[in-house]
Amino acid sequence: MNQLPVLPSASSSKFGMVPNLQHNGIPQGMDLENWQQDPYLHWTFSHVADFLPTAKISRGDGPVAEVPENLTDFTELAFDSPEYGGPTTVRQVMDDSYTDGWAVMVDGELRTEQYFGSANPETSHILMSVSKSLVGMVVGALVTQGKLDLSKTIESYIPELEGCGYEGATVRHILDMRSGIKFSEEYLDPQAEVRLLEQVIGWAPRRDHSLPKTMYGFLASLKKDGEHGGPFRYRSIETDALGWLCETVSGKKMPELMSELLWSRIGAEHDATIGIDKEGTGMFDGGVNASLLDMVRFGSLFLEHGKSLTGEQVVSAGWIADTFAGGSTSRKAFKQSPDDNRMPGGMYRNQCWFPYEGNEVMLCLGIHGQMIYINRRANMVAAKLSSWPLPQNARMLFPTIQAFDAIAEAVGDSDSIPELPLDFAPLDQYTTSMPVVPVAPAAAPVPQVPVTAVTNQGTVVGVDPTSGATTVDWGQGPTTYGGVSQ
Structure with missing residues (x-):
């Protein structure tokens, strides 16, 4: 090359x-x-x-x-x-x-x-x-398969997080870094949680021997300092919670x-x-x-x-x-x-x-x-x-x-700009799951899960199981977004 x-x-x-x-x-x-x-x-x-x-x-x-x-x-x-x-x-x-x-x-x-x-x-x-x-994106794939509901709380999937700071936070809160978990991202502060986590996983010398011995133990030890669903605050630990979630619902290690x-x-x-x-x-x-x-x-x-x-x-x-x-x-x-x-x-x-x-x-x-x-x-x-x-x-x-x-x-502007419009309305929350699209070659057609995905402004009413095109009804007629055939 x-x-x-x-x-x-x-x-x-x-x-x-x-x-x-x-x-x-x-x-x-x-x-x-x-x-x-x-x-x-x-x-x-x-x-x-x-x-x-x-x-x-x-x-x-x-x-x-x-x-x-x-x-x-x-x-x-x-x-x-x-x-x-x-x-x-x-x-x-x-x-x-x-x-x-x-x-x-x-x-x-x-x-x-x-x-x-x-x-x-x-x-x-x-x-x-x-x-x-x-x-x-892995979370998105699991949602696409109907294995994750973004409106459910994290502890409903991971019982080990009951009673800790994450209790009551939804998957959506964590995905968008809007939980109320106490976690400092001050990289130059050796006592910030982001640096303590490195001691836990072995990326830094372990100086605080009172820290949990594993990533998941560290997650379960965290406290809350704000309400879940509040302002955005960048917290790396949110992604670690998502990784644990993916492993739990799939039954597989993340790699x-x-x-x-x-x-x-x-x-x-x-x-x-x-x-x-x-x-x-x-x-x-x-x-x-x-x-x-x-x-x-x-x-x-x-x-x-x-x-x-x-x-x-x-x-x-x-x-x-x-x-x-x-x-x-x-x-x-x-x-x-x-x-x-x-x-x-x-x-x-x-x-x-x-x-x-x-x-x-x-x-x-x-x-x-x-x-x-x-x-x-x-x-x-x-x-x-x-x-x-x-x-x-x-x-x-x-x-x-x-x-x-x-x-x-x-x-310059591409002649191949994706047809997904730049002003589509938000799909805020899925009450059950995203529509299923095929994610692997299969001998038989992939069945489509009944769609009940409701947004704050419209309802996902269908998806083409072959192309992945998603149709949303905004109250004045449906609009279709995307699809692999486009």
């Missing part, structure tokens, strides 16, 4: 500072205390399985979704960035933001694929919280389930992996590792009504519509967040970010600069793997979004 050449850059020169590898292949001086710190990040983020326990998420034995090349050099594309105080270029942003690799796909064609330092197309890089969006429902269906080229604790429970909120182009393949689901590049319907078109529409209070809850998300008019839905008003642009985000960028109007998926020295850095995050916005503007 041809890629654009690796450019001389500030970031690639920094990679040369990584200490020499020891005889066991681990950088000299690197340990559990500092593996997420500079200067080790470029190496550790691409070698997690070499020093931490992981489990395989198999790609299966199906065909790889080939992405035809039509390479374009966007690096000199200029745009204005408030963080830069004026004009900058895509090249400058990629250089300054410790990029390990980035790629752009437009209308199903690979327009850019570029790597820095030792990264290459085979590199399995930690996705950090982009993992959340993958877990959200197997993610392979079955997601990774084996998107035409992935490489197996993914996920970090696990001592009992084999995954670090669902940030432990998935995958290659750059497989991130692009995953992102394409959002442009194709839940259909993969290989033609498999992974989730229903209704689930994708729900993600882009949000609920009737999603943007209000986002605005009321006590955190400064710097995304006015945005929202968070189904483990995905919307940085602007409207629903043309969607993001999957992870600390240290991991990103999948979706632009519906340009029919574009972009992905970026990075090794920022600090977990969070607005001066690197927002210029990256702006760079991808500039590329989307440069390629």
Whole structure:
């Protein structure tokens, strides 16, 4: 495969500072205390399985979704960035933001694929919280199959969570990070719950021996500091609760389930992996590792009504519509967040970010600069793997979004814009389940579960079991969204 050449850059020169590898292949001086710190990040983020326990998420034995090349050099594309105080270029942003690799796909064609330092197309890089969006898609697949009801409380599925802070929170609350659970995301505070969780799963030295010994024990120990269903507040632990939920309703460990429902269906080229604790429970909120182009393949689901590049319907078109529409209070809850998300008019839905008003642009985000960028109007998926020295850095995050916005503007509106309208009404809640669509080849037709999915503004009245097209009655006649035949 041809890629654009690796450019001389500030970031690639920094990679040369990584200490020499020891005889066991681990950088000299690197340990559990500092593996997420500079200067080790470029190496550790691409070698997690070499020093931490992981489990395989198999790609299966199906065909790889080939992405035809039509390479374009966007690096000199200029745009204005408030963080830069004026004009900058895509090249400058990629250089300054410790990029390990980035790629752009437009209308199903690979327009850019570029790597820095030792990264290459085979590199399995930690996705950090982009993992959340993958877990959200697995939840969507289970909802599509009728195995999950978003209106039910989490303890109705997981009795072990009765009596803890999560009791009374619905699956929808957790999916949109609107539970009232007490969980601090202050990465620079060693006593924040997000850092204590790393001790529990073995990603950091265990200094507090009073902490639970497992991920699930930690979840059950959490208290509540607000009402469930309130404002949006970013809490990584919500995704870990969703992972436990997926395992409970499916009866399968998450690596197997993610392979079955997601990774084996998107035409992935490489197996993914996920970090696990001592009992084999995954670090669902940030432990998935995958290659750059497989991130692009995953992102394409959002442009194709839940259909993969290989033609498999992974989730229903209704689930994708729900993600882009949000609920009737999603943007209000986002605005009321006590955190400064710097995304006015945005929202968070189904483990995905919307940085602007409207629903043309969607993001999957992870600390240290991991990103999948979706632009519906340009029919574009972009992905970026990075090794920022600090977990969070607005001066690197927002210029990256702006760079991808500039590329989307440069390629223009697509002639292949997905037919799912950009102004569809929200599908707030499903009283029983999403309509069933086939998720695996079957000798006999997949039966359709009777549909009683009621939204706040309309009723899902039908779904085509072959195409996945979802029909909603808004009171003045039905409207059909999506479907694999479109």
